[in-house]
Amino acid sequence: MKRTYLIAVIIILFGIKSSAVFGQQEKKRTANVFQNRVFKGDKHMPLGNLKWAVKTSGKIFSSPVVYDGVLYIGSEDGNLYAIDEKTGKTHWKFKTGGAVHSSPAVFKNTVYIGSFDGYYYAIDTKTGRVKWKFKTGGEKWFGEIGYLGFKPVDQYMDDLWDFFLSSPVINPDDKNPRIFFGSSDGNVYALNANTGELKWKFEAKGSIHCSPVLYKNTLYIGSWDANMYAIDAETGKMRWKFETGTQLGFKGIESTVVAANDMVYFGARDPFIFALHAETGKLVWKYDAANSWIISSAVVANDVLYVGTSDTFELLALDAKNGKELYKFKTSGYVYSSPAIAGDTAYFGDFTGNFFAVSTKSSGKEWNSFSTESRKLSAPEILNNDLLDFSYAANGGDFLFYDVNKTVMDQFYKLGSIVSSPFISNNTVYFGSADGNCYAIGLQNKK
Structure with missing residues (x-):
């Protein structure tokens, strides 16, 4: 939803106005999209041709990981897919009892995933069992009754922009491997990765749908209660918490942190991007995102922080040391996809079904893109001058009503919206789309 319209709703109803943890995955040890979004490379590599696309039976909000030649990704059809990285052939799929919006993590011969059926699973990578x-x-x-002041005020409403479930992260200790994840029940869980035995749980005051990041034996994770928590990974005891804004319509953390240079960075709905000292939780700087929710998770490469914005439709490049804006790249819609960096290129998608490769050395002036087939078919009808426009798509509907907002979001999904975050392996970038496809696009070796 356009935040400008959200502000209007609130006014009407209430009178209220680099050394980074994200390194290239260690070969045959672990793979996790939120622990590994800086990939090897030394130049700008534009998008090349589509290699393959695997169609599932539901929207894809999950982000892929590639491990030992196999890509793993979840779908809203309730399945976790294991797909051959090179050919796109499905090796197996594992059926859960609910939509799979969580992203997989892999350790040795096990892939871990969460489902809306209320379970987190450990699945054999070879057999799919x-x-x-x-x-x-x-x-x-x-969700809440009368969420964001929408009508009817006595109706329970899901948040239409809450796309994810928490994705697991692994501590790959051979003697004591652990898996960590958050839950809609408000807890952070630590389990024995081999057996699923509960080691500890930490209770927050709201649902947790972002993913934990493990950095120097501390877990960092945010909650819909608007707090960022630092938790001792061994004991589950809180080290510190940091509170973000809590005003109506601008509360909650969906963004997963990035940890680099003894700092943690994350965005919130309040709407700011924060840089905190990892050890103490003290604020170092914050960036005003101009009434734009930050749902995208940031990545840091070469002391530059890259993150997407909601209603300003941008990829931001900020100085990681002081938060100064270096440049911004404008897209056609919300940027909820979290960027991946390889060499001198930032890769990410937007809500209109475009996927971008942007040269970081050119300050965003050099780029190319790939459009989903759904976007090509639906853009002329849904977009306004090729831009996402909530009022235009509402076609005269009163967006004070929840059902109108839901109808508009369903329209946008017809574009093949991309909220999945990319994974890069063997000169190929992989990502999912709301059109149900997982895409594999080759990267050009630019001379």
Whole structure:
């Protein structure tokens, strides 16, 4: 939803106005999209040709990971897919009892994933069979009665922009491997990665749909309660918490942190991007995102922070040391996809179904893109001068009503919206789309 319209709703109803942890994955040890979004490379590599696309039966909000030649990704059709990296052939799929919006993590011969059926699963990478499963207190979209002041005020409403479930992160200790994840039940869980045995849980005051990041034996994770938590990975005890804004319509953390140079960086709905000292949680700087929710998770490369914005439709490049804006790249819609960096290129998608490769050395002036087939078919009808426009898509509907907002979002999804974050392997970039496809696009070796 356009934040400008959200502000109007609130006014009407209430009178209220580099040394980074994200390194290239260690070969045959672990793979996790939120621990590995800086990939090897030394130049700008534009998008080349489509290699393959695998069609699932539901929207894809999950982000892919590639491990030992196999790509793993979840779908809203309830399946986790294991796909051959080179050919696009599906090796197996594992059926859960709910939509799979979580992104997979892989350790040795096991892939871990969460589902809306309320379970987190450990699945054998070779056979696709479950090793163990752990039941949380329940997984669901965040929501409230009369959410954001929408009408009717007595109706329970899911948040239409809450796309994800928490994705697992692994501590790959051979003697004591652990898996960590958050839950809609408000807990952060630590399990034995081999057995699924509960080691500890930490209770926040709201649902947790972003993913934990493990940095120097501390877990960093945000919550819909608007707090960022630092938790001792061994004991589950809180080290510190940092509170973001809590005003109506601008509350909650969906963004996963990036940790680099003893700092943690993340965005919130309040709407700011924050840089905190990793050890103490003290604020170092914050960037005003101009009433634009930050749902995209940041990545840091060469002391530059890259992150997408919601209603300003931008990829931001900020100085990681002081938060100064270096440049910004404008797209046609919300940027909820979290960027990946390889060499001198930032890769990410937008909500209109465009996927971009932007040269970081050119300050965003050199780029190319790939459009989903859904976008090509639906853009003339849905977009306004090739831009996402909530009022235009509402076609006269009153966006004070929840059902009008839901109808508009369903229209946008017809574009093949990209909220999945890319993974890069062997000169190929992989990502999912709301059109149900997982895409593999080759990268050009530019001379």
